[in-house]
Amino acid sequence: MGGNRRELQEILAAYPARPRFLLPILQDIQNAEKYLSKDAMRAVAKYLGIPDSKVYAVATFYKSLSLSPRGETEVKICMGTACHLRGAGAMLSGLEERLGIKSGETTPDGKISIERVNCLGACALAPVIMVGDKVSGGVTPAKIAEIIGDGA
Numbered sequence: 739m740g741g742n743r744r745e746l747q748e749i750l751a752a753y754p755a756r757p758r759f760l761l762p763i764l765q766d767i768q769n770a771e772k773y774l775s776k777d778a779m780r781a782v783a784k785y786l787g788i789p790d791s792k793v794y795a796v797a798t799f800y801k802s803l804s805l806s807p808r809g810e811t812e813v814k815i816c817m818g819t820a821c822h823l824r825g826a827g828a829m830l831s832g833l834e835e836r837l838g839i840k841s842g843e844t845t846p847d848g849k850i851s852i853e854r855v856n857c858l859g860a861c862a863l864a865p866v867i868m869v870g871d872k873v874s875g876g877v878t879p880a881k882i883a884e885i886i887g888d889g890a
């Protein structure tokens with residue numbers, strides 16, 4: 739998880755202290771730490787001489803940036819129309835219940851996070867989920883359990 743002060747300082751030092759570098763800086767921190775901690779966002783605001791609220795606004799606007807640590811395994815459940823019609827909603831709530839978290843959250847052990855997404859572009863295979871970089875179609879609750887492993 740976060741707390742890697744040196745890495746944060748190195749990322750900042752790689753950019754001139756100008757507000758227009760806000761997004762690339764946040765992306766680098768996201769890549770290094772897997773999320774943007776409050777401390778990191780504050781440090782960025784200070785470095786660029788802009789308000790914390792501005793950093794926060796950008797951090798929440800871009801989907802690729804995350805304000806909470808994501809799990810080692812990211813499970814994305816497609817909630818697009820085709821998947822929705824084929825029971826994605828029930829699958830999502832089943833998974834949320836099973837893991838004891840809501841979409842957008844990560845299990846306390848940091849292993850799995852769930853996220854709802856719009857069409858993953860594989861509607862013919864609905865319902866579709868994406869685990870890490872891998873898209874799986876024709877998913878059932880049993881299949882999900884198998885894909886994410888039963889350690890959950």
Ligand code: FES
Pocket residue numbers: 816817818819820821822856857858859860861862864866
């Ligand atoms: S709606 Fe789910 S893949 Fe298109």
